[in-house]
Amino acid sequence: xxxxxxxxxxxxxxxxxxxxxxxxxxxxxxxxxxxxxxxxxxxxxxxxxxxxxxxxxxxxxxxxxxxxxxxxxxxxxxxxxxxxxxxxxxxxxxxxxxxxxxxxxxxxxxxxxxxxxxxxxxxxxxxxxxxxxxxxxxxxxxxxxxxxxxxxxxxxxxxxxxxxxxxxxxxxxxxxxxxxxxxxxxxxxxxxxxxxxxxxxxxxxxxxxxxxxxxxxxxxxxxxxxxxxxxxxxxxxxxxxxxxxxxxxxxxxxxxxxxxxxxxxxxxxxxxxxxxxxxxxxxxxxxxxxxxxxxxxxxxxxxxxxxxxxxxxxxxxxxxxxxxxxxxxxxx
Amino acid sequence: xxxxxxxxxxxxxxxxxxxxxxxxxxxxxxxxxxxxxxxxxxxxxxxxxxxxxxxxxxxxxxxxxxxxxxxxxxxxxxxxxxxxxxxxxxxxxxxxxxxxxxxxxxxxxxxxxxxxxxxxxxxxxxxxxxxxxxxxxxxxxxxxxxxxxxxxxxxxxxxxxxxxxxxxxxxxxxxxxxxxxxxxxxxxxxxxxxxxxxxxxxxxxxxxxxxxxxxxxxxxxxxxxxxxxxxxxxxxxxxxxxxxxxxxxxxxxxxxxxxxxxxxxxxxxxxxxxxxxxxxxxxxxxxxxxxxxxxxxxxxxxxxxxxxxxxxxxxxxxxxxxxxxxxxxxxx
Numbered sequence: 117x118x119x120x121x122x123x124x125x126x127x128x129x130x131x132x133x134x135x136x137x138x139x140x141x142x143x144x145x146x147x148x149x150x151x152x153x154x155x156x157x158x159x160x161x162x163x164x165x166x167x168x169x170x171x172x173x174x175x176x177x178x179x180x181x182x183x184x185x186x187x188x189x190x191x192x193x194x195x196x197x198x199x200x201x202x203x204x205x206x207x208x209x210x211x212x213x214x215x216x217x218x219x220x221x222x223x224x225x226x227x228x229x230x231x232x233x234x235x236x237x238x239x240x241x242x243x244x245x246x247x248x249x250x251x252x253x254x255x256x257x258x259x260x261x262x263x264x265x266x267x268x269x270x271x272x273x274x275x276x277x278x279x280x281x282x283x284x285x286x287x288x289x290x291x292x293x294x295x296x297x298x299x300x301x302x303x304x305x306x307x308x309x310x311x312x313x314x315x316x317x318x319x320x321x322x323x324x325x326x327x328x329x330x331x332x333x334x335x336x337x338x339x340x341x342x343x344x345x346x347x348x349x350x351x352x353x354x355x356x357x358x359x360x361x362x363x364x365x366x367x368x369x370x371x372x373x374x375x376x377x378x379x380x381x382x383x384x385x386x387x388x389x390x391x392x393x394x395x396x397x398x399x400x401x402x403x404x405x406x407x408x409x410x411x412x413x414x415x416x417x418x419x420x421x422x423x424x425x426x427x428x429x430x431x432x433x434x435x436x437x438x439x440x441x442x443x444x445x446x447x448x
Numbered sequence: 449x450x451x452x453x454x455x456x457x458x459x460x461x462x463x464x465x466x467x468x469x470x471x472x473x474x475x476x477x478x479x480x481x482x483x484x485x486x487x488x489x490x491x492x493x494x495x496x497x498x499x500x501x502x503x504x505x506x507x508x509x510x511x512x513x514x515x516x517x518x519x520x521x522x523x524x525x526x527x528x529x530x531x532x533x534x535x536x537x538x539x540x541x542x543x544x545x546x547x548x549x550x551x552x553x554x555x556x557x558x559x560x561x562x563x564x565x566x567x568x569x570x571x572x573x574x575x576x577x578x579x580x581x582x583x584x585x586x587x588x589x590x591x592x593x594x595x596x597x598x599x600x601x602x603x604x605x606x607x608x609x610x611x612x613x614x615x616x617x618x619x620x621x622x623x624x625x626x627x628x629x630x631x632x633x634x635x636x637x638x639x640x641x642x643x644x645x646x647x648x649x650x651x652x653x654x655x656x657x658x659x660x661x662x663x664x665x666x667x668x669x670x671x672x673x674x675x676x677x678x679x680x681x682x683x684x685x686x687x688x689x690x691x692x693x694x695x696x697x698x699x700x701x702x703x704x705x706x707x708x709x710x711x712x713x714x715x716x717x718x719x720x721x722x723x724x725x726x727x728x729x730x731x732x733x734x735x736x737x738x739x740x741x742x743x744x745x746x747x748x749x750x751x752x753x754x755x756x757x758x759x760x761x762x763x764x765x766x767x768x769x770x771x772x773x774x775x776x777x778x779x780x
Contacts, residue, residue: 374701
């Protein structure tokens with residue numbers, strides 16, 4: 117390959133992203149300067165927060181038309197111009213939607229082999245895994261037999277939240293957007309129940325499954341799902357606000373639940389941003405890799421081949437049509 | 449007095465309460481049964497949460513048309529039919545809007561004299577004082593030099609939150625609904641600034657006074673004030689949701705702030721209900737009485753004479769036209 121293929125944001129999306137919002141360009145590959153590495157991208161992560169960046173409403177910064185699309189990726193070092201990296205090293209970095217990125221070594225992390233497939237370093241062994249691990253264990257502090265509700269329960273974060281909660285001996289109810297997803301959540305991931313919010317009455321089903329209320333709600337979506345959960349919190353419950361899937365596609369910022377629900381339940385509601393929890397990463401990766409090897413954690417990946425398919429896959433993700441952690445396989 | 453005068457809720461209020469929503473009735477006084485005391489009421493507390501009870505939306509229960517209006521009062525024992533109480537004892541109980549209540553002794557607490565005027569046991573030495581004390585110190589955990597914003601800052605709870613925060617070496621910005629209230633907040637209660645939300649641009653003024661954001665927001669009102677505060681939270685801020693003055697007069701339940709503000713600031717938002725904090729009461733009363741005697745705490749009481757004036761005073765309170773803790777003086 118003598119060209120670096122890049123996918124840029126062409127126009128700011130309106131509502132759900134379309135393939136025509138993106139464009140592919142090619143540029144001659146360059147050599148890395150001092151303190152840089154040139155890599156070939158292997159796996160690219162697609163995540164809902166990227167849509168928030170396009171709207172200019174994400175704390176990690178904005179993506180403007182003409183910009184390279186952002187995203188975390190795993191790549192292999194081709195040429196290193198830094199003593200800390202060697203050809204063939206596997207690295208993870210926010211190198212975006214491109215095939216042969218030049219990366220500042222200060223922004224790349226070597227992948228430490230835990231004997232797990234490397235694509236998982238974008239999912240349960242990566243940022244989504246750490247989000248679930250720190251968000252649940254550090255912010256929500258689950259206790260034995262707590263009733264835990266988690267939205268987007270077959271997604272990268274939600275599936276981990278639910279499974280870690282099961283390991284911590286909680287009763288876990290997932291929420292997902294199709295029967296196929298719900299089947300995976302209960303039959304493979306081992307959560308106790310799963311509500312299909314598209315076909316079932318969410319409020320009634322939460323009442324059925326949580327007759328004494330919700331002790332922990334881990335929210336990946338916001339919107340009506342958050343509202344329904346807040347109305348059914350148990351006393352002294354904990355709510356982790358982590359994702360806003362229900363509003364990423366919107367150009368306006370909707371309202372949220374009335375504060376009365378928080379008062380009534382004496383809940384503690386916390387905002388979760390994964391960047392705050394780097395101190396947990398080592399323990400997280402050690403625990404999660406062990407749980408995977410012990411067969412206590414299952415994961416679901418929605419892998420599409422070819423960088424050129426990223427716009428289409430991102431569009432599917434933002435319509436909730438993905439089935440598990442959305443990943444683009446760029447190279448072997 | 450040979451009659452017990454009672455004020456009942458006549459009709460469920462629509463919007464702000466009117467005097468015609470209440471009616472006065474008289475009944476012959478009775479003798480207390482075993483385990484009861486008959487008292488003469490001295491001071492009656494009027495509080496915004498009573499409006500929530502009329503709407504059927506308060507955790508302490510509802511008030512229906514025909515019911516005695518609820519409320520906390522201080523009274524003096526006239527006849528005791530229980531060995532633990534003697535004639536002349538001063539007690540505090542939720543005996544409601546009546547002049548000569550019969551009270552079950554299990555529901556009455558003797559007032560322990562701290563050398564402070566007894567009306568304060570309905571305000572800063574009572575439930576509002578404990579609300580402020582436990583809500584600020586236990587839930588919000590103020591640190592040296594924290595920037596604290598408090599709404600209803602001349603009210604019974606807000607004025608204490610602001611002054612305790614000053615004692616804890618915070619910078620304190622109050623929000624109140626008139627220039628007269630704001631003057632009291634800064635010149636008497638010693639808070640650093642006060643915003644008149646009716647005449648000033650709340651968002652802009654918060655920006656001016658909190659250029660690095662709000663570390664603690666103590667919310668007594670909800671509504672647009674809560675929204676404006678959430679948008680300007682500092683990282684790792686704490687929000688105490690305590691009162692909903694902005695919606696008590698409403699028959700519908702409005703929405704609240706978008707969850708994105710909590711996520712962005714990694715805030716911890718907690719619901720505050722004073723009944724959970726009885727374990728703090730002794731320390732609270734000891735600290736507050738000392739602070740009063742040391743001249744470090746000021747308080748403002750809006751006292752109206754005569755039980756018959758309670759509907760009018762309650763109506764003023766629910767229009768924000770009170771000036772300090774609203775109290776009805778029934779007897780000397």
